[in-house]
Amino acid sequence: MxxxxxxxxxxxxxxxxxxxxxxxxxxxxxxxxxxxxxxxxxxxxxxxxxxxxxxxxxxxxxxxxxxxxxxxxxxxxxxxxxxxxxxxxxxxxxxxxxxxxxxxxxxxxxxxxxxxxxxxxxxxxxxxxxxxxxxxxxxxxxxxxxxxxxxxxxxxxxxxxxxGEGPYFDSRVVYVQESGPKDARQKRIAVMDYDGANVQYLTDASSIVLAPRFSPDGSQILFTSYASGFPRIYLMNTANLSVRALDQQPGTMTFAPRFAPDGRKVVFSLEQGGNSDLYELDTQSGQRRQLTNSPAIEAGASYSPDGSQIVFDSDRTGSSQIYVMPAGGGEARRISAGSGRYNTPVWSPRGDLIAFTKQDGGRFHIGVMRTDGSEERLLTSSFLDEGPTWAPNGRVLMFTREGAGAGGQAALYSVDISGRNLKQVPTQGPASDPAWSPLLP
The missing domain is CATH 3.40.50.10070 (TolB, N-terminal domain)
Known part of the structure; x- marks a missing residue:
């Protein structure tokens, strides 16, 4: 059992x-x-x-x-x-x-x-x-x-x-290390052991970087950078730290990328003419296909572990909610049903749950729900909690928590899926946007 x-x-x-x-x-x-x-x-x-x-x-x-x-x-x-x-x-x-x-x-x-x-x-x-x-x-x-x-x-x-569960201690977390005042933050990508040890910096602070994400085998990292003056997605090789831009289309902005389970395809948001839709890109061939076509803002996409479905957030009904659709595109069904706004859904590596950020009643929460939207449970509550990421065994979530006011600092926290054992993850200064690696070989 x-x-x-x-x-x-x-x-x-x-x-x-x-x-x-x-x-x-x-x-x-x-x-x-x-x-x-x-x-x-x-x-x-x-x-x-x-x-x-x-x-x-x-x-x-x-x-x-x-x-x-x-x-x-x-x-x-x-x-x-x-x-x-x-x-x-x-x-x-x-x-x-x-x-x-x-x-x-x-x-x-x-x-x-x-x-x-x-x-x-x-x-x-x-x-x-x-x-x-x-x-x-x-x-x-x-x-x-x-x-x-x-x-x-x-x-x-x-x-x-x-x-009787899968382990998760021998893993790493990629995240954004922050410095400087809250209204002029400098950001660089860093990676550490799951417990905050062995920190390495992968980029400098010359441009804003956001939302780094490991590939399924841990050999690559996707992230969004403003190096060009606009948000674009980039791919980093973790062995030699070489970086290349993905899908550079004139007049567009790309952001919020995430790998498919095969490690080759990437789902991301592309903004053009004020409209944001989901696209899938083959990182080797460069072939791109559009997955959604809606006047709404659609982002925060994440594949199911078997690669057959994608969960994402969209404001197509007026407020941001969570939807699930086939990985190849097609009809999407809304699964969030509670009050408030839902964002950044992430499928559990076990396949049984979807974690999310929820804003409701002036508070932010990290929560989980079944993949059909049932049994929603809120695990945290604070001024600002956002961006959950799953441990390799699907039992623990890590996320960003930020305090109120000009002095509020971003920090990484973890909590298990029962809502117990909430604790801060030690980092060298303010930190945000964590993403867990797979279990190391």
């Missing part, structure tokens, strides 16, 4: 644990959800064993693993001061009763080896109440500079085994 069908307001989920584990009399690891309240699962993560040359890296990797898990709100780390037993070696027997006495339900045992620039990390996961190892141990290897990625991979494996 997959964990946390969180659109229901009251349910209890028992997690099935794979990997050949025999269940104890107490049952499998369990997370209870009642009226949106989850009791985090307590886990212990003793500092990984230094099996040679690891030094501080062993402790650093352990801390990142623990922070990843605790940061979800689904897990609670037991402090080392409460430990009765210590882990003396990677292969040492587990004193299950000692861990059970401090209410640990999961135990992560790891080891790190380093030689020259190479580092190896391995781990095992134990279910304390069943007295069994959960699945097989895993090992990751890389350079010293990639130690954080290896820590994220360990946390991903633990998360997936306990929840």
């Amino acid at each position: 997959s964990m946390l069908r969180t659109l229901a307001t009251a349910l209890t989920v028992a997690l099935s644990l794979t990997g050949g584990m025999a269940l104890a009399q107490q049952g499998p690891l369990r997370i209870e959800i009642t009226d949106g309240v989850i009791e985090p699962l307590p886990f212990a993560a003793p500092t990984f064993i230094d099996q040679g040359g690891a030094g501080q890296a062993a402790s650093d990797i352990t801390r990142v693993v623990a922070a990843d898990l605790a940061g979800t709100g689904l897990f609670r780390e037991i402090p080392s001061s409460a430990f009765i037993s210590q882990v003396s070696g990677f292969d040492a027997p587990v004193a299950y009763n000692d861990w059970k006495a401090i209410n640990a339900q999961a135990l992560i045992v790891g080891a790190v080896t380093a030689q020259g620039d190479r580092i190896t990390v391995k781990f095992r996961l134990f279910d304390i109440f069943s007295g069994q190892q959960l699945g097989e141990g895993l090992q990751f290897a890389g350079t010293r500079g990639t130690w954080r990625r290896m820590a994220h991979k360990v946390a991903d494996a633990v998360y997936a085994r306990i929840t």
Whole structure:
């Protein structure tokens, strides 16, 4: 059973644990959800064993693993001061009763080896109440500079085994880094780990840039730039940071691009003569086709995971609402039905939900709805929340939040699809327009 069908307001989920584990009399690891309240699962993560040359890296990797898990709100780390037993070696027997006495339900045992620039990390996961190892141990290897990625991979494996869901820690986020006063912001594209570490800047601040978006394989980034004096869409190669313009049509403005699941086609908005419609472009052949033909403003398009449909926002009925149509164009059906204005719809990678921005009653919200528009739920509320992006596993959303007044700064926040665990994502100054990468290989 997959964990946390969180659109229901009251349910209890028992997690099935794979990997050949025999269940104890107490049952499998369990997370209870009642009226949106989850009791985090307590886990212990003793500092990984230094099996040679690891030094501080062993402790650093352990801390990142623990922070990843605790940061979800689904897990609670037991402090080392409460430990009765210590882990003396990677292969040492587990004193299950000692861990059970401090209410640990999961135990992560790891080891790190380093030689020259190479580092190896391995781990095992134990279910304390069943007295069994959960699945097989895993090992990751890389350079010293990639130690954080290896820590994220360990946390991903633990998360997936306990929840039955796909992981998302070993991923990156592209976004717009902002500086300067609110009425004269300078903007450049940056990329970071999902938790704000390892920031890299991909463009300078010589022109305004907006809405960067990863390709499905993470090798390219689409974005909108005002380098020409008008908004146009560009394509960046993430390996060498080379940039080329797409679909340069005289007398037009192009914006809000997003990749199709095949990584070759792009849907975007094109404004000409005061009218904005959706177009699809083949990035290799340059062939373009028009998808909508309406006097309305149509933007914010996003493909379904299978590439068969497109969701977008349009003010064809007088206020901006959410519509779904076949990916090749054709009749669109409105799916939003609540009060207020809807924008920036984004299809979940799971295919089951659509996230959106909503403006209603003087407040902005990030929300989710089923793909037919049913079961709408608002997850946030503030002066300005906008532009949701999905984590690779479809469980967490990241978005921009901006404060009121001249001093209000844009910042990145995340929230899970139950509306829980709202928190700010650390960035080096004001930031906006986040877009999550796929899970890294």
